[in-house]
Amino acid sequence: MATDVLQRYCEKIKHELFQSVLPFWDRHSVDNEFGGFFACLDVDGDRYDDRKFMWLNGRQIYMYATICGAYTASELSELSTDRLSREKLLKDALNAAKFMYAHGVREGKVFFSLTREGEPYHFERKIFSACFLSLGLGSLGAVLKQDGRIDEGEGLVAKSLLLLKLIIGWSHDPSSLGREVCEGAPKTSPMNVPMILLNILDELQVKGAISVESAMAADIDVKQEEEWCVAEIMKHVRSNEQRVLEVVLADGSLCPGYDGRHMNPGHAIEAGWFILSYAQRTANHELAEVAEKMITWSFEAGWDKDHGGLFYFLDAEGRSPVFLEWDMKLWWPHNEAMIAFAMLYEASCKEEHLQAFVQVADYTLAHFSDPTHGEWFGYLNRTGQVTHRFKGGPYKGCFHVPRCLFMVYQILSRCIAKQPKS
Structure with missing residues (x-):
C-alpha cells in the first residue's frame, strides 16, 4: 500500500535530517570566534581549510532559517533528540549573515570566498554568490520578523x-x-541563471520576505521577472526530442558544437521542480504539465541502467561527453530527483511518480549517506564507490542534502495525512 511506503520513507528521511545531517553541520561548521560557516570538512567533520564561501554561507543561512521557520524550539528538540537548539541555529545564522555581508559585499561586488577573518579571497564574475546571500538574508529576515524581532528582520530583508x-x-x-566577451563566441542563454533567479523570487515570496508590493517599492517587478525566467527556461525545453538542453543560443535555437548537445540531468530536474513550484503557486496547469515532462524526460535519459544513479552529464546525440567527470554520480542531482518526484506524486497521486521516488531514494540513501559520521558523501564513480571522502568543500555545503530531506519529509507527511484511514 502507498501508505506503508510513504510512512517507511518518511521515517528514514526524518532520521537522516534531524539525527545525522543537521547535527553534523551544527557540530563542525560554525566559527564561534569570527562568525560564518566553514564548508571544508573531512569525513568526520575535521576542518581542512578555513576559507568561507559566500554562496555556501548564504545557503546555510537559508537552510537554518527554513528549519527555524518550520519548527518551534520544542518541536525541533523532539525531532532531533535534543541535539538541535532553535535558538542556537538562529544565532549562528544571524552571526554568519552579519559577517558575510559586512566583509563580502563591497561596492556592488559580492565575493566568492573570504579568509577566516573576512578578507576577500576570490571573486567570480557570476551572479550566484549574490543570489544565495540574498536568499539567506531574506529567509532569515522573515523568520526574525515572525519571531517579533522586527527591526533585525526588516534590516536583513532590505539587504x-x-x-x-x-x-x-x-x-x-x-x-x-565584467566578463570579457570574445568576438567569436555566440550569444547564449544558459539555463542556470533564470532557474536560480526564479527559485529565489519564489522562495522569498513563499517565506514572506517580500511581496509583489514591497518589491515594487524597491523598483523590482516580481511578476515581470518571473515571466522572464520562465520564458528563458522554456527555450531549453525541446518537446520534439523530449529533452532539456543546458545551453541554447539567445534566440532559443541550437548552439553549435558540443555546447549545444550538453545535457545536465540534475539541473534539468531541478529546473523542472522550480517551474512546478511556480506553476502551482500561480495555478498555471499547462506549465505544471511542462514541468512534469522536464522532470520525467531528464530522469529517464539520465538514469544509469547498468549501475543505477544519475549520470552527471550527457550528450544529446549520444556522443561521448567531453567532460571527464560525465559518468560520475554526484549527490545533488539525486537530491533534486527525490524532491521532484515527491512533488509530482503529491500533486497527481500517480503511482509511477511514487515508484520513481522510491527508485532514486533507495540508490541515494544506500550510496551517499554515512551512518558512521553523519552527513553524506558527495562524489561517487559510475559503479557507486566513494571517490572523495570529504563531506564539505568549495561546492558542497549545508544545502542540497538538508533541503531535499526537509522538503521530502514535509511532502510525505502531507501525503500520509491525506491517505484514507483503514
Missing part, C-alpha cells in the same frame, strides 16, 4: 532586496559583471 536588484540587472546584462 536582500538590494542584492536582488543587482542580481536582476546582472541576469539581463552579464557584461556588467
Whole structure:
C-alpha cells in the first residue's frame, strides 16, 4: 500500500535530517570566534581549510532559517533528540549573515570566498554568490520578523532586496559583471541563471520576505521577472526530442558544437521542480504539465541502467561527453530527483511518480549517506564507490542534502495525512 511506503520513507528521511545531517553541520561548521560557516570538512567533520564561501554561507543561512521557520524550539528538540537548539541555529545564522555581508559585499561586488577573518579571497564574475546571500538574508529576515524581532528582520530583508536588484540587472546584462566577451563566441542563454533567479523570487515570496508590493517599492517587478525566467527556461525545453538542453543560443535555437548537445540531468530536474513550484503557486496547469515532462524526460535519459544513479552529464546525440567527470554520480542531482518526484506524486497521486521516488531514494540513501559520521558523501564513480571522502568543500555545503530531506519529509507527511484511514 502507498501508505506503508510513504510512512517507511518518511521515517528514514526524518532520521537522516534531524539525527545525522543537521547535527553534523551544527557540530563542525560554525566559527564561534569570527562568525560564518566553514564548508571544508573531512569525513568526520575535521576542518581542512578555513576559507568561507559566500554562496555556501548564504545557503546555510537559508537552510537554518527554513528549519527555524518550520519548527518551534520544542518541536525541533523532539525531532532531533535534543541535539538541535532553535535558538542556537538562529544565532549562528544571524552571526554568519552579519559577517558575510559586512566583509563580502563591497561596492556592488559580492565575493566568492573570504579568509577566516573576512578578507576577500576570490571573486567570480557570476551572479550566484549574490543570489544565495540574498536568499539567506531574506529567509532569515522573515523568520526574525515572525519571531517579533522586527527591526533585525526588516534590516536583513532590505539587504536582500538590494542584492536582488543587482542580481536582476546582472541576469539581463552579464557584461556588467565584467566578463570579457570574445568576438567569436555566440550569444547564449544558459539555463542556470533564470532557474536560480526564479527559485529565489519564489522562495522569498513563499517565506514572506517580500511581496509583489514591497518589491515594487524597491523598483523590482516580481511578476515581470518571473515571466522572464520562465520564458528563458522554456527555450531549453525541446518537446520534439523530449529533452532539456543546458545551453541554447539567445534566440532559443541550437548552439553549435558540443555546447549545444550538453545535457545536465540534475539541473534539468531541478529546473523542472522550480517551474512546478511556480506553476502551482500561480495555478498555471499547462506549465505544471511542462514541468512534469522536464522532470520525467531528464530522469529517464539520465538514469544509469547498468549501475543505477544519475549520470552527471550527457550528450544529446549520444556522443561521448567531453567532460571527464560525465559518468560520475554526484549527490545533488539525486537530491533534486527525490524532491521532484515527491512533488509530482503529491500533486497527481500517480503511482509511477511514487515508484520513481522510491527508485532514486533507495540508490541515494544506500550510496551517499554515512551512518558512521553523519552527513553524506558527495562524489561517487559510475559503479557507486566513494571517490572523495570529504563531506564539505568549495561546492558542497549545508544545502542540497538538508533541503531535499526537509522538503521530502514535509511532502510525505502531507501525503500520509491525506491517505484514507483503514
